[in-house]
Amino acid sequence: MTPMVGFLARRLFYLLPVLIAVSLLTFLIASLLPGDLAYTILGDQATPENVAALRHDMGLDEPIWWRYLGWLGHVLEGDLGRSFRTGQTVLQAVAERLPVSFELMLFAQIIALAVGVPLAIVCAARSGGPFDRFMTGTAFGMLSVPAFLSAILLIYLFAVELHWLPATGYIPFTEDPIGNLRFFVLPSLTLGLAEWPGIMRVLRSDMIAALQEDYITLAKAKGLKPSRILFVHALKPSSLTLITITGINIGRLMGGTVIVETIFALPGIGRLLVGAIGTRDLIILQGVVLCIACGYVLMNFVVDMLYAVIDPRIRHGHA
Protein backbone atom coordinates (compact mmCIF):
# COMPACT_ATOMS: atom_id res chain seq x y z
CA MET A 1 0.00 0.00 0.00
CA THR A 2 1.49 3.32 -0.97
CA PRO A 3 1.65 5.96 1.74
CA MET A 4 -0.86 8.16 -0.10
CA VAL A 5 -3.53 5.46 -0.16
CA GLY A 6 -2.89 4.67 3.48
CA PHE A 7 -3.19 8.31 4.42
CA LEU A 8 -6.39 8.63 2.40
CA ALA A 9 -7.84 5.56 4.11
CA ARG A 10 -6.94 6.88 7.58
CA ARG A 11 -8.52 10.25 6.87
CA LEU A 12 -11.65 8.66 5.36
CA PHE A 13 -11.96 6.40 8.39
CA TYR A 14 -11.85 9.51 10.56
CA LEU A 15 -14.26 11.41 8.33
CA LEU A 16 -17.10 8.94 8.77
CA PRO A 17 -17.66 9.34 12.54
CA VAL A 18 -17.41 13.13 12.19
CA LEU A 19 -20.08 13.15 9.48
CA ILE A 20 -22.35 10.88 11.54
CA ALA A 21 -21.88 13.09 14.60
CA VAL A 22 -22.60 16.17 12.49
CA SER A 23 -25.85 14.67 11.20
CA LEU A 24 -26.85 13.63 14.73
CA LEU A 25 -26.14 17.08 16.13
CA THR A 26 -28.06 18.78 13.30
CA PHE A 27 -31.00 16.46 13.88
CA LEU A 28 -30.93 16.98 17.64
CA ILE A 29 -30.76 20.77 17.36
CA ALA A 30 -33.89 20.71 15.23
CA SER A 31 -35.73 18.06 17.24
CA LEU A 32 -34.97 18.58 20.90
CA LEU A 33 -35.23 22.30 21.11
CA PRO A 34 -38.56 23.93 21.92
CA GLY A 35 -41.01 24.74 19.15
CA ASP A 36 -42.88 21.70 17.84
CA LEU A 37 -42.84 21.34 14.07
CA ALA A 38 -46.54 20.39 13.97
CA TYR A 39 -47.55 23.57 15.80
CA THR A 40 -45.37 25.63 13.48
CA ILE A 41 -46.99 24.13 10.39
CA LEU A 42 -50.56 24.36 11.61
CA GLY A 43 -50.26 27.80 13.13
CA ASP A 44 -52.06 29.35 16.08
CA GLN A 45 -55.51 27.99 15.26
CA ALA A 46 -54.47 24.35 15.55
CA THR A 47 -56.70 22.10 17.66
CA PRO A 48 -54.99 19.47 19.81
CA GLU A 49 -56.56 16.75 17.61
CA ASN A 50 -55.17 18.27 14.42
CA VAL A 51 -51.74 18.57 15.97
CA ALA A 52 -51.86 14.98 17.20
CA ALA A 53 -52.94 13.76 13.76
CA LEU A 54 -50.19 15.69 11.99
CA ARG A 55 -47.62 14.55 14.53
CA HIS A 56 -48.66 10.98 13.80
CA ASP A 57 -48.54 11.53 10.03
CA MET A 58 -45.06 12.98 10.26
CA GLY A 59 -43.91 10.33 12.70
CA LEU A 60 -43.20 12.90 15.40
CA ASP A 61 -44.77 10.68 18.08
CA GLU A 62 -42.16 7.98 17.60
CA PRO A 63 -39.05 7.67 19.77
CA ILE A 64 -36.30 10.09 18.86
CA TRP A 65 -33.62 7.58 17.94
CA TRP A 66 -36.05 5.88 15.55
CA ARG A 67 -36.87 9.21 13.95
CA TYR A 68 -33.16 9.94 13.59
CA LEU A 69 -32.52 6.65 11.82
CA GLY A 70 -35.49 7.20 9.53
CA TRP A 71 -34.34 10.73 8.76
CA LEU A 72 -30.76 9.58 8.17
CA GLY A 73 -32.04 6.88 5.81
CA HIS A 74 -33.88 9.49 3.75
CA VAL A 75 -30.86 11.78 3.79
CA LEU A 76 -28.62 9.00 2.48
CA GLU A 77 -31.12 8.45 -0.32
CA GLY A 78 -30.76 12.14 -1.14
CA ASP A 79 -34.13 13.13 0.32
CA LEU A 80 -33.67 15.99 2.76
CA GLY A 81 -37.37 16.77 2.89
CA ARG A 82 -39.31 19.62 1.39
CA SER A 83 -40.34 23.01 2.67
CA PHE A 84 -43.86 23.04 4.04
CA ARG A 85 -44.11 26.68 3.01
CA THR A 86 -43.00 26.67 -0.63
CA GLY A 87 -43.18 22.96 -1.41
CA GLN A 88 -39.64 23.10 -2.79
CA THR A 89 -37.33 20.26 -1.79
CA VAL A 90 -34.25 21.14 0.23
CA LEU A 91 -31.95 19.83 -2.48
CA GLN A 92 -33.69 21.94 -5.14
CA ALA A 93 -33.46 25.03 -2.98
CA VAL A 94 -29.79 24.45 -2.20
CA ALA A 95 -28.85 23.58 -5.78
CA GLU A 96 -30.55 26.73 -7.03
CA ARG A 97 -28.62 28.97 -4.66
CA LEU A 98 -25.27 27.24 -4.44
CA PRO A 99 -23.79 28.88 -7.60
CA VAL A 100 -24.43 32.35 -6.15
CA SER A 101 -22.65 31.59 -2.88
CA PHE A 102 -19.87 29.83 -4.72
CA GLU A 103 -19.31 32.78 -7.06
CA LEU A 104 -19.22 35.12 -4.07
CA MET A 105 -16.72 33.01 -2.13
CA LEU A 106 -14.53 32.58 -5.20
CA PHE A 107 -14.35 36.31 -5.96
CA ALA A 108 -13.78 37.10 -2.28
CA GLN A 109 -10.92 34.60 -2.06
CA ILE A 110 -9.35 35.98 -5.24
CA ILE A 111 -9.51 39.53 -3.90
CA ALA A 112 -8.11 38.46 -0.53
CA LEU A 113 -5.19 36.63 -2.17
CA ALA A 114 -4.57 39.44 -4.66
CA VAL A 115 -4.24 41.91 -1.78
CA GLY A 116 -2.73 39.67 0.89
CA VAL A 117 0.02 37.84 -0.99
CA PRO A 118 1.79 40.82 -2.64
CA LEU A 119 1.60 42.80 0.60
CA ALA A 120 3.07 39.87 2.53
CA ILE A 121 5.96 39.57 0.05
CA VAL A 122 6.75 43.29 0.11
CA CYS A 123 6.54 43.40 3.91
CA ALA A 124 8.70 40.31 4.36
CA ALA A 125 11.34 41.64 1.97
CA ARG A 126 11.71 44.81 4.05
CA SER A 127 10.58 43.53 7.41
CA GLY A 128 10.81 46.11 10.15
CA GLY A 129 10.77 48.98 7.67
CA PRO A 130 8.19 51.78 7.72
CA PHE A 131 5.96 50.18 5.05
CA ASP A 132 6.03 46.85 6.87
CA ARG A 133 5.15 48.47 10.20
CA PHE A 134 2.33 50.45 8.60
CA MET A 135 0.82 47.42 6.83
CA THR A 136 1.18 45.15 9.85
CA GLY A 137 -0.65 47.75 11.90
CA THR A 138 -3.35 48.11 9.26
CA ALA A 139 -3.83 44.35 9.04
CA PHE A 140 -4.09 44.16 12.82
CA GLY A 141 -6.66 46.93 12.83
CA MET A 142 -8.65 45.23 10.07
CA LEU A 143 -9.07 42.20 12.33
CA SER A 144 -11.38 44.41 14.39
CA VAL A 145 -13.54 45.33 11.39
CA PRO A 146 -16.24 42.72 10.84
CA ALA A 147 -17.76 42.17 7.40
CA PHE A 148 -20.97 43.99 8.25
CA LEU A 149 -19.04 47.15 9.12
CA SER A 150 -17.04 47.23 5.90
CA ALA A 151 -20.23 46.39 4.00
CA ILE A 152 -21.96 49.48 5.39
CA LEU A 153 -18.94 51.60 4.63
CA LEU A 154 -18.70 50.33 1.04
CA ILE A 155 -22.43 50.76 0.42
CA TYR A 156 -22.29 54.28 1.78
CA LEU A 157 -19.27 55.17 -0.32
CA PHE A 158 -19.98 53.48 -3.66
CA ALA A 159 -23.76 53.18 -3.74
CA VAL A 160 -25.16 56.07 -1.68
CA GLU A 161 -22.55 58.79 -2.26
CA LEU A 162 -20.95 57.98 -5.63
CA HIS A 163 -23.78 55.96 -7.26
CA TRP A 164 -21.17 53.82 -9.01
CA LEU A 165 -22.49 50.43 -8.07
CA PRO A 166 -25.83 48.93 -7.02
CA ALA A 167 -26.21 48.41 -3.26
CA THR A 168 -28.45 45.37 -3.48
CA GLY A 169 -29.81 42.95 -6.04
CA TYR A 170 -28.82 40.13 -8.32
CA ILE A 171 -29.09 39.12 -11.95
CA PRO A 172 -28.07 35.66 -13.24
CA PHE A 173 -24.78 35.48 -15.10
CA THR A 174 -26.47 33.81 -18.08
CA GLU A 175 -28.84 36.75 -18.55
CA ASP A 176 -26.41 39.62 -18.20
CA PRO A 177 -22.75 38.81 -17.42
CA ILE A 178 -21.69 42.43 -16.92
CA GLY A 179 -24.69 43.22 -14.73
CA ASN A 180 -24.05 40.05 -12.76
CA LEU A 181 -20.45 41.08 -12.07
CA ARG A 182 -21.54 44.59 -11.08
CA PHE A 183 -23.78 43.13 -8.42
CA PHE A 184 -20.90 41.02 -7.11
CA VAL A 185 -18.29 43.78 -6.79
CA LEU A 186 -19.31 45.19 -3.40
CA PRO A 187 -20.19 41.85 -1.75
CA SER A 188 -16.92 40.19 -2.78
CA LEU A 189 -14.95 43.29 -1.85
CA THR A 190 -16.58 43.19 1.60
CA LEU A 191 -15.62 39.58 2.18
CA GLY A 192 -12.19 40.00 0.62
CA LEU A 193 -11.46 42.93 2.93
CA ALA A 194 -12.24 40.73 5.92
CA GLU A 195 -10.01 37.94 4.65
CA TRP A 196 -6.77 39.55 3.48
CA PRO A 197 -5.34 40.47 6.90
CA GLY A 198 -5.25 36.82 7.98
CA ILE A 199 -3.50 35.77 4.78
CA MET A 200 -1.06 38.65 4.90
CA ARG A 201 -0.14 38.21 8.58
CA VAL A 202 0.56 34.49 8.40
CA LEU A 203 2.30 34.51 5.03
CA ARG A 204 4.48 37.43 6.07
CA SER A 205 5.81 35.78 9.23
CA ASP A 206 6.21 32.53 7.32
CA MET A 207 8.32 34.21 4.67
CA ILE A 208 10.40 36.11 7.21
CA ALA A 209 11.24 32.76 8.79
CA ALA A 210 11.98 31.24 5.36
CA LEU A 211 14.27 34.13 4.44
CA GLN A 212 16.50 33.27 7.42
CA GLU A 213 17.05 29.70 6.25
CA ASP A 214 20.46 28.53 5.09
CA TYR A 215 19.36 27.81 1.55
CA ILE A 216 18.40 31.45 1.11
CA THR A 217 21.88 32.48 2.24
CA LEU A 218 23.26 30.03 -0.28
CA ALA A 219 21.06 31.46 -3.03
CA LYS A 220 22.30 34.94 -2.14
CA ALA A 221 25.90 33.75 -2.13
CA LYS A 222 25.38 32.28 -5.59
CA GLY A 223 24.42 35.77 -6.69
CA LEU A 224 20.79 35.07 -7.60
CA LYS A 225 18.55 38.04 -8.22
CA PRO A 226 16.70 39.20 -5.08
CA SER A 227 13.36 38.98 -6.90
CA ARG A 228 14.07 35.37 -7.84
CA ILE A 229 15.06 34.51 -4.27
CA LEU A 230 11.92 36.16 -2.97
CA PHE A 231 9.40 34.63 -5.36
CA VAL A 232 10.87 31.22 -6.11
CA HIS A 233 12.94 30.23 -3.10
CA ALA A 234 11.03 31.89 -0.28
CA LEU A 235 7.46 31.95 -1.56
CA LYS A 236 7.27 28.40 -2.88
CA PRO A 237 7.64 26.62 0.47
CA SER A 238 5.01 28.99 1.85
CA SER A 239 2.41 27.63 -0.57
CA LEU A 240 1.68 25.04 2.14
CA THR A 241 0.90 27.82 4.56
CA LEU A 242 -1.37 29.45 2.00
CA ILE A 243 -3.38 26.25 1.62
CA THR A 244 -3.66 25.91 5.39
CA ILE A 245 -4.92 29.46 5.83
CA THR A 246 -7.40 28.98 3.02
CA GLY A 247 -8.65 25.85 4.73
CA ILE A 248 -8.93 27.52 8.13
CA ASN A 249 -10.69 30.48 6.58
CA ILE A 250 -13.39 28.48 4.81
CA GLY A 251 -15.56 28.42 7.93
CA ARG A 252 -15.17 32.13 8.43
CA LEU A 253 -15.85 32.72 4.75
CA MET A 254 -19.07 30.69 4.97
CA GLY A 255 -20.22 32.67 7.99
CA GLY A 256 -19.32 35.88 6.22
CA THR A 257 -21.29 34.76 3.17
CA VAL A 258 -24.46 34.59 5.28
CA ILE A 259 -24.00 38.18 6.44
CA VAL A 260 -22.94 39.56 3.09
CA GLU A 261 -25.71 37.82 1.14
CA THR A 262 -28.27 39.18 3.56
CA ILE A 263 -26.93 42.73 3.36
CA PHE A 264 -26.61 42.79 -0.42
CA ALA A 265 -29.74 40.70 -1.09
CA LEU A 266 -27.88 38.03 -3.04
CA PRO A 267 -29.99 34.87 -3.41
CA GLY A 268 -27.37 32.43 -2.08
CA ILE A 269 -27.32 29.70 0.57
CA GLY A 270 -26.81 32.19 3.38
CA ARG A 271 -29.91 34.14 2.49
CA LEU A 272 -31.84 30.88 2.20
CA LEU A 273 -30.76 30.08 5.75
CA VAL A 274 -31.67 33.47 7.18
CA GLY A 275 -34.96 33.42 5.28
CA ALA A 276 -35.78 29.99 6.66
CA ILE A 277 -35.11 31.27 10.18
CA GLY A 278 -37.41 34.21 9.54
CA THR A 279 -40.30 32.05 8.32
CA ARG A 280 -39.49 29.28 10.82
CA ASP A 281 -39.19 26.83 7.95
CA LEU A 282 -37.57 24.14 10.06
CA ILE A 283 -37.13 21.53 7.33
CA ILE A 284 -35.24 23.93 5.08
CA LEU A 285 -33.22 25.20 8.05
CA GLN A 286 -32.24 21.70 9.13
CA GLY A 287 -31.39 20.67 5.58
CA VAL A 288 -29.34 23.77 4.85
CA VAL A 289 -27.37 23.49 8.10
CA LEU A 290 -26.64 19.85 7.31
CA CYS A 291 -25.53 20.71 3.77
CA ILE A 292 -23.29 23.53 4.98
CA ALA A 293 -21.73 21.45 7.75
CA CYS A 294 -21.10 18.48 5.44
CA GLY A 295 -19.73 20.77 2.75
CA TYR A 296 -17.45 22.34 5.32
CA VAL A 297 -16.19 18.98 6.59
CA LEU A 298 -15.59 17.76 3.04
CA MET A 299 -13.77 20.95 2.06
CA ASN A 300 -11.50 20.57 5.08
CA PHE A 301 -10.92 16.99 3.99
CA VAL A 302 -9.93 18.15 0.51
CA VAL A 303 -7.56 20.72 2.01
CA ASP A 304 -5.97 17.97 4.13
CA MET A 305 -5.56 15.84 1.03
CA LEU A 306 -4.05 18.69 -0.95
CA TYR A 307 -1.67 19.26 1.89
CA ALA A 308 -0.58 15.64 1.84
CA VAL A 309 -0.09 15.68 -1.93
CA ILE A 310 2.24 18.67 -1.66
CA ASP A 311 4.10 17.72 1.51
CA PRO A 312 5.38 14.12 1.61
CA ARG A 313 6.17 14.38 5.34
CA ILE A 314 2.48 14.43 6.15
CA ARG A 315 1.43 11.31 4.30
CA HIS A 316 4.32 9.48 5.92
CA GLY A 317 3.06 10.62 9.30
CA HIS A 318 6.17 12.54 10.32
CA ALA A 319 4.55 15.91 10.61
Place this chain on the structure above:
Amino acid sequence: MATLELSIHEEAVSPVRTGRRLGMLFWTAIGWMILVFAVAILAPLLPLPSPTDMDMLERRAAFSALHWLGTDGLGRDELARLVYGARISLVVGLCAPVIGVTIGGALGMLAGYFRGRFEALAVGSMDVLLAFPPLIFALAVTAFLGQSIFNLTCVLGVLSIPAFMRVARAATLTLARREFVIAAQALGASHARILLRELLPNVALPLLAFFLLGVAVIILVEGALSFLGLGVPPPISSWGSMIGEGRESLDVAPRLAFIPAIVMFLTVLSFNLIGDTLRAITDPRQGAL
Protein backbone atom coordinates in the same frame (compact mmCIF):
# COMPACT_ATOMS: atom_id res chain seq x y z
CA MET B 1 -16.18 37.73 9.29
CA ALA B 2 -14.68 37.06 12.62
CA THR B 3 -14.85 33.56 13.93
CA LEU B 4 -13.74 31.75 17.00
CA GLU B 5 -10.90 29.95 15.31
CA LEU B 6 -8.94 33.12 14.90
CA SER B 7 -5.58 33.90 16.42
CA ILE B 8 -3.93 30.72 17.58
CA HIS B 9 -2.80 29.96 14.06
CA GLU B 10 -1.59 33.43 13.53
CA GLU B 11 1.83 33.52 14.99
CA ALA B 12 2.56 36.60 12.99
CA VAL B 13 4.71 39.20 14.58
CA SER B 14 2.27 41.48 16.30
CA PRO B 15 2.47 45.21 15.82
CA VAL B 16 2.73 45.40 19.59
CA ARG B 17 6.34 45.58 20.57
CA THR B 18 7.94 46.72 23.71
CA GLY B 19 8.83 50.33 23.30
CA ARG B 20 7.52 53.67 24.25
CA ARG B 21 5.37 54.52 21.24
CA LEU B 22 3.40 51.30 21.22
CA GLY B 23 3.23 51.35 24.97
CA MET B 24 1.15 54.49 24.57
CA LEU B 25 -1.19 52.64 22.23
CA PHE B 26 -1.58 49.94 24.84
CA TRP B 27 -2.44 52.44 27.56
CA THR B 28 -4.88 54.24 25.28
CA ALA B 29 -6.62 50.91 24.77
CA ILE B 30 -6.73 50.37 28.54
CA GLY B 31 -8.16 53.86 28.96
CA TRP B 32 -10.90 53.26 26.39
CA MET B 33 -11.76 49.96 28.08
CA ILE B 34 -12.08 51.65 31.46
CA LEU B 35 -14.31 54.32 29.93
CA VAL B 36 -16.60 51.77 28.24
CA PHE B 37 -16.80 49.61 31.35
CA ALA B 38 -17.49 52.56 33.62
CA VAL B 39 -20.22 53.95 31.38
CA ALA B 40 -21.81 50.52 30.98
CA ILE B 41 -21.81 49.80 34.71
CA LEU B 42 -23.00 53.25 35.71
CA ALA B 43 -25.59 53.51 32.92
CA PRO B 44 -28.67 53.66 35.22
CA LEU B 45 -27.04 56.40 37.32
CA LEU B 46 -26.09 58.60 34.39
CA PRO B 47 -28.40 61.49 33.46
CA LEU B 48 -29.51 59.82 30.23
CA PRO B 49 -32.95 59.68 28.60
CA SER B 50 -34.53 56.22 28.40
CA PRO B 51 -33.03 54.12 25.58
CA THR B 52 -36.45 52.75 24.61
CA ASP B 53 -38.70 55.84 24.83
CA MET B 54 -39.83 56.75 21.35
CA ASP B 55 -40.53 60.28 20.23
CA MET B 56 -42.12 60.28 16.80
CA LEU B 57 -41.81 64.06 16.48
CA GLU B 58 -38.06 63.89 17.02
CA ARG B 59 -37.10 61.20 14.53
CA ARG B 60 -33.48 61.28 13.36
CA ALA B 61 -32.98 64.57 15.19
CA ALA B 62 -29.54 66.14 14.92
CA PHE B 63 -27.13 66.59 17.82
CA SER B 64 -28.62 68.82 20.51
CA ALA B 65 -28.27 69.62 24.20
CA LEU B 66 -31.12 67.22 24.96
CA HIS B 67 -29.94 64.43 22.64
CA TRP B 68 -26.14 64.64 22.54
CA LEU B 69 -25.83 62.23 19.68
CA GLY B 70 -29.26 62.89 18.18
CA THR B 71 -32.06 60.34 17.91
CA ASP B 72 -32.60 57.25 15.79
CA GLY B 73 -35.31 56.38 13.28
CA LEU B 74 -37.88 55.91 16.04
CA GLY B 75 -36.91 59.03 17.96
CA ARG B 76 -34.97 57.16 20.64
CA ASP B 77 -31.92 58.81 22.18
CA GLU B 78 -28.83 57.58 20.34
CA LEU B 79 -26.37 58.11 23.19
CA ALA B 80 -28.56 56.25 25.68
CA ARG B 81 -28.94 53.37 23.26
CA LEU B 82 -25.19 53.34 22.73
CA VAL B 83 -24.54 53.20 26.47
CA TYR B 84 -27.11 50.49 27.11
CA GLY B 85 -25.85 48.66 24.03
CA ALA B 86 -22.40 48.62 25.65
CA ARG B 87 -23.92 46.66 28.54
CA ILE B 88 -25.24 43.99 26.16
CA SER B 89 -22.01 43.73 24.20
CA LEU B 90 -19.92 43.52 27.37
CA VAL B 91 -22.22 41.07 29.18
CA VAL B 92 -22.37 38.70 26.21
CA GLY B 93 -18.75 39.39 25.29
CA LEU B 94 -17.47 38.59 28.80
CA CYS B 95 -19.85 35.82 29.90
CA ALA B 96 -19.56 33.68 26.78
CA PRO B 97 -15.74 33.40 26.94
CA VAL B 98 -16.07 32.69 30.69
CA ILE B 99 -18.10 29.60 29.77
CA GLY B 100 -15.53 28.74 27.11
CA VAL B 101 -12.47 29.29 29.27
CA THR B 102 -13.92 27.32 32.19
CA ILE B 103 -15.08 24.25 30.29
CA GLY B 104 -12.50 24.43 27.50
CA GLY B 105 -9.66 25.22 29.88
CA ALA B 106 -10.56 22.33 32.21
CA LEU B 107 -11.00 19.88 29.32
CA GLY B 108 -7.78 21.01 27.70
CA MET B 109 -5.74 20.68 30.89
CA LEU B 110 -7.17 17.24 31.66
CA ALA B 111 -6.59 16.12 28.06
CA GLY B 112 -3.04 17.45 28.03
CA TYR B 113 -2.20 15.97 31.43
CA PHE B 114 -3.82 12.53 31.31
CA ARG B 115 -3.49 11.95 27.54
CA GLY B 116 -4.73 8.58 26.27
CA ARG B 117 -8.37 7.83 25.57
CA PHE B 118 -9.73 10.87 27.33
CA GLU B 119 -7.62 13.13 25.13
CA ALA B 120 -8.76 11.33 21.97
CA LEU B 121 -12.40 11.63 23.01
CA ALA B 122 -12.11 15.30 23.96
CA VAL B 123 -10.28 16.24 20.77
CA GLY B 124 -12.72 14.20 18.70
CA SER B 125 -15.82 15.83 20.14
CA MET B 126 -14.28 19.25 19.59
CA ASP B 127 -13.76 18.28 15.95
CA VAL B 128 -17.50 17.70 15.66
CA LEU B 129 -18.23 21.11 17.13
CA LEU B 130 -15.69 22.64 14.76
CA ALA B 131 -17.41 20.93 11.83
CA PHE B 132 -20.03 23.69 11.90
CA PRO B 133 -19.02 27.11 10.66
CA PRO B 134 -19.39 29.00 13.97
CA LEU B 135 -21.68 31.78 12.82
CA ILE B 136 -24.03 29.33 11.12
CA PHE B 137 -24.17 27.12 14.21
CA ALA B 138 -24.98 30.16 16.33
CA LEU B 139 -27.68 31.27 13.88
CA ALA B 140 -29.34 27.87 13.77
CA VAL B 141 -29.31 27.27 17.51
CA THR B 142 -30.59 30.72 18.49
CA ALA B 143 -33.29 30.33 15.84
CA PHE B 144 -34.54 27.16 17.54
CA LEU B 145 -33.88 28.15 21.16
CA GLY B 146 -35.45 31.55 20.76
CA GLN B 147 -33.72 34.90 20.86
CA SER B 148 -32.64 35.99 24.31
CA ILE B 149 -29.45 37.32 25.83
CA PHE B 150 -29.10 34.18 27.95
CA ASN B 151 -29.44 31.81 24.98
CA LEU B 152 -27.10 33.89 22.88
CA THR B 153 -24.46 33.88 25.61
CA CYS B 154 -24.71 30.12 26.08
CA VAL B 155 -24.45 29.35 22.36
CA LEU B 156 -21.46 31.63 21.86
CA GLY B 157 -19.92 30.21 25.04
CA VAL B 158 -20.21 26.64 23.77
CA LEU B 159 -18.78 27.71 20.43
CA SER B 160 -15.69 29.15 22.11
CA ILE B 161 -14.90 25.94 24.02
CA PRO B 162 -12.77 24.26 21.29
CA ALA B 163 -10.46 27.24 20.89
CA PHE B 164 -9.82 27.51 24.64
CA MET B 165 -9.37 23.77 24.87
CA ARG B 166 -6.66 23.84 22.22
CA VAL B 167 -4.76 26.62 23.97
CA ALA B 168 -5.00 24.92 27.38
CA ARG B 169 -4.04 21.53 25.99
CA ALA B 170 -1.06 22.86 24.07
CA ALA B 171 0.23 24.73 27.11
CA THR B 172 -0.33 21.73 29.41
CA LEU B 173 1.39 19.34 27.02
CA THR B 174 4.65 21.28 27.13
CA LEU B 175 4.43 22.11 30.84
CA ALA B 176 3.66 18.55 31.94
CA ARG B 177 7.14 17.46 30.84
CA ARG B 178 8.91 20.18 32.79
CA GLU B 179 11.08 19.45 35.81
CA PHE B 180 8.85 21.06 38.41
CA VAL B 181 5.97 18.77 37.45
CA ILE B 182 8.18 15.69 37.53
CA ALA B 183 9.52 16.84 40.88
CA ALA B 184 5.99 17.23 42.23
CA GLN B 185 5.13 13.75 40.98
CA ALA B 186 8.25 12.36 42.62
CA LEU B 187 7.23 14.00 45.88
CA GLY B 188 3.99 12.04 45.67
CA ALA B 189 1.64 14.93 44.90
CA SER B 190 -1.86 13.92 43.80
CA HIS B 191 -3.07 14.54 40.27
CA ALA B 192 -5.47 17.18 41.56
CA ARG B 193 -2.67 19.00 43.33
CA ILE B 194 -0.38 18.93 40.31
CA LEU B 195 -3.17 20.18 38.04
CA LEU B 196 -4.34 22.96 40.35
CA ARG B 197 -1.17 24.09 42.11
CA GLU B 198 1.56 23.38 39.56
CA LEU B 199 -0.05 23.55 36.14
CA LEU B 200 -2.99 25.94 36.49
CA PRO B 201 -0.94 29.03 37.46
CA ASN B 202 1.21 28.49 34.38
CA VAL B 203 -1.65 27.77 31.99
CA ALA B 204 -3.70 30.69 33.31
CA LEU B 205 -1.63 33.44 31.70
CA PRO B 206 -1.82 32.25 28.07
CA LEU B 207 -5.49 31.50 28.69
CA LEU B 208 -6.06 35.04 29.95
CA ALA B 209 -4.41 36.53 26.87
CA PHE B 210 -6.53 34.32 24.68
CA PHE B 211 -9.59 35.20 26.75
CA LEU B 212 -9.26 38.86 25.78
CA LEU B 213 -8.95 37.95 22.11
CA GLY B 214 -12.01 35.74 22.62
CA VAL B 215 -13.97 38.69 24.03
CA ALA B 216 -13.15 40.66 20.90
CA VAL B 217 -14.33 37.87 18.62
CA ILE B 218 -17.52 37.26 20.62
CA ILE B 219 -18.44 40.96 20.56
CA LEU B 220 -18.07 40.85 16.78
CA VAL B 221 -20.16 37.67 16.43
CA GLU B 222 -22.85 39.05 18.73
CA GLY B 223 -22.78 42.23 16.67
CA ALA B 224 -23.18 40.27 13.45
CA LEU B 225 -26.13 38.27 14.80
CA SER B 226 -27.85 41.35 16.19
CA PHE B 227 -27.13 43.18 12.95
CA LEU B 228 -29.09 40.50 11.12
CA GLY B 229 -31.88 40.93 13.68
CA LEU B 230 -31.18 37.44 15.02
CA GLY B 231 -29.27 38.35 18.17
CA VAL B 232 -30.72 40.22 21.11
CA PRO B 233 -34.48 40.72 20.75
CA PRO B 234 -35.83 44.28 20.27
CA PRO B 235 -36.35 46.76 21.82
CA ILE B 236 -33.11 46.04 23.69
CA SER B 237 -30.34 47.97 22.00
CA SER B 238 -27.08 46.37 21.05
CA TRP B 239 -24.34 47.90 18.93
CA GLY B 240 -24.98 45.35 16.21
CA SER B 241 -28.72 46.01 16.07
CA MET B 242 -28.11 49.78 16.10
CA ILE B 243 -25.84 49.44 13.07
CA GLY B 244 -28.44 47.21 11.44
CA GLU B 245 -31.18 49.78 12.03
CA GLY B 246 -28.89 52.61 10.92
CA ARG B 247 -28.33 50.80 7.61
CA GLU B 248 -31.93 51.63 6.64
CA SER B 249 -31.17 55.35 6.69
CA LEU B 250 -27.64 55.44 5.27
CA ASP B 251 -28.74 58.01 2.69
CA VAL B 252 -30.35 60.50 5.09
CA ALA B 253 -28.53 59.92 8.39
CA PRO B 254 -25.36 57.84 7.95
CA ARG B 255 -24.23 58.71 11.48
CA LEU B 256 -26.90 56.35 12.89
CA ALA B 257 -24.87 53.46 11.52
CA PHE B 258 -21.40 54.97 11.78
CA ILE B 259 -21.39 56.10 15.41
CA PRO B 260 -22.12 52.64 16.88
CA ALA B 261 -19.77 51.18 14.25
CA ILE B 262 -16.89 53.36 15.43
CA VAL B 263 -17.59 52.61 19.10
CA MET B 264 -17.69 48.89 18.37
CA PHE B 265 -14.50 49.05 16.31
CA LEU B 266 -12.60 50.92 19.05
CA THR B 267 -13.77 48.51 21.74
CA VAL B 268 -12.89 45.39 19.76
CA LEU B 269 -9.56 46.91 18.75
CA SER B 270 -8.79 47.64 22.41
CA PHE B 271 -9.48 44.06 23.44
CA ASN B 272 -7.34 42.81 20.55
CA LEU B 273 -4.48 45.17 21.41
CA ILE B 274 -4.47 44.28 25.09
CA GLY B 275 -4.85 40.58 24.39
CA ASP B 276 -2.12 40.62 21.78
CA THR B 277 0.27 42.48 24.06
CA LEU B 278 -0.34 39.96 26.84
CA ARG B 279 0.15 37.12 24.40
CA ALA B 280 3.41 38.59 23.17
CA ILE B 281 4.60 38.74 26.76
CA THR B 282 3.47 35.22 27.66
CA ASP B 283 4.47 33.44 24.45
CA PRO B 284 8.18 32.64 24.53
CA ARG B 285 8.21 31.94 20.76
CA GLN B 286 7.39 35.56 20.04
CA GLY B 287 10.40 36.70 22.01
CA ALA B 288 12.68 34.34 20.16
CA LEU B 289 11.59 35.56 16.76
